[in-house]
Amino acid sequence: MATAKSRTQYSICNKQKNTYNCCGCSKDFCSQHLTEHRQLLAEQLDEIIDDHDQFQQTIIQQKQNPIDSSLIEQINEWETNSIKKVQKIAQECRDALMKWTQKSINNVEKKFIDLFQKLKEIREENELNEIDLKHFQLKLTQITQELFQPVNISIHHDPQEIIKKISIISLSKRVRFKLNKWSQRGIIIAGSNQQGDQLNQLSAPEGIFIDNHNNICIADCDNHRIVEWKCHSNEGQIIAGNNGRGNRNDQLSYPINVIVDKENNSLIISDYKNKRVIRLFRRNPTKQQILISHIYCWSVAMDKHGFIYVSDWKKNEVRRWKEGDERGTIVAGGNGRGNDVNQLNRPTYIFVDKHDSLYISDSSNNRVMKWKKNAK
CATH class of the missing domain: 2.120.10.30 (TolB, C-terminal domain)
Structure with a gap:
């Protein structure tokens, strides 16, 4: 809004004219230049409106696809690499399990062959008695149980992480949204085999x-x-x-x-x-x-x-x-x-x-x- 002032020497036109003061910039204008000044302000307002419309369109696009694609690519890369590590270790464990299982079966087979050979020798010598029979029957039962019982192998959970955890951090609020939580259970690393003095035991x-x-x-x-x-x-x-x-x-x-x-x-x-x-x-x-x-x-x-x-x-x-x-x-x-x-x-x-x-x-x-x- 402009306010009228008395006739003065207007510097732009260099003539005595009625001038109007612009409340925004506090400058004086004659009627002609005031109109031009208002037109310039209107053009600047139109530019601001255009910028507003463009930014609003950008917000709509961000809502439709809110995630930064470069960050998504980093997360995808972490996921792929982590899966490869897990698959590699899992395959190594499968191979190790097959190896130990086969070794256990071979040991049982060897015990069975040795037992059969002793039985054959006693039969050839014709010195078989009730004590020998009970002994061979017991050994055969033990070998059979050893074959069908699970081998003395278990899954060991390594407390050290093979996959580095990632998280999302908001720099503005310094809030971390964790993708992983602390384990709610501890891990026994020594003892826990009752009180004693064996190598796998502790006492106080x-x-x-x-x-x-x-x-x-x-x-x-x-x-x-x-x-x-x-x-x-x-x-x-x-x-x-x-x-x-x-x-x-x-x-x-x-x-x-x-x-x-x-x-x-x-x-x-x-x-x-x-x-x-x-x-x-x-x-x-x-x-x-x-x-x-x-x-x-x-x-x-x-x-x-x-x-x-x-x-x-x-x-x-x-x-x-x-x-x-x-x-x-x-x-x-x-x-x-x-x-x-x-x-x-x-x-x-x-x-x-x-x-x-x-x-x-x-x-x-x-x-x-x-x-x-x-x-x-």
Whole structure:
């Protein structure tokens, strides 16, 4: 809308004319140029309407085909590659199953031939009696059952993913719509064959340590030993102890915790009842090195510098030990038993992060404490 003003010297025409002020751009126009100005505005409005119509047509097309074709192609490629991987592994498993099944049948056939040969020999010697008959009948029954019973093979589900999961992320709302969910059931990776001391059994396992290959070292406390379970293995390997409870160099007494010192290729063990922390070199597992003695040790940890941390549940403190230290340095607690922020009460498991901050399971205080480096 334009408003009329008194006659002035109009700059465009350079004449005395009545001018009109445009409320939009705040410029003055004579009647002739005001008409041209309005016509220009009308043309610009028409362009905006055309852009609107074109954009509306684009929206209609997007509604009919809302998915970005390039993203669909990526999903299709992932689907195809995943199916190929699954089919390849499935065929390998089928081939392996056929191989083991055939091997089992061959073993049964060999047992049957051997049994028949013995039967033939006894018959030729004419020394057959009731005991032999019962024995052959029993063996034949066992071989028959072995043939018709399923072979000792099962399907093992690998916890490691062979197919990388994909998901759709909205960058505007940062909302992730997952195509996969966490499994609602855990996977047994060690033990679960009742309490015992066999290689596939554990008895009151305590601390664990997992290396870069997903092998797990376990402080098998009541068996007085340290066992290592290789990834996907059905039984453990004894790497320390298992010589009965005792304090000899080749014995342990209720080991509580174990960590792996990668630099020295050794194990650091909290030998709880023997009140000592020992080092065991993997290359010479029968020789133990006592690092710390006369300590009510529970948990051990190691920082990036190779310093060893030990929780002393009797003295209610955690000490850091350098190689060759005789007393170590108190880094947490050490102010008597209590629940103040500078005290601990039966500290058990500990962990040191990359910033040398110490996390402590403060057992009898029912809390977890974080002690930063050089905290008092």
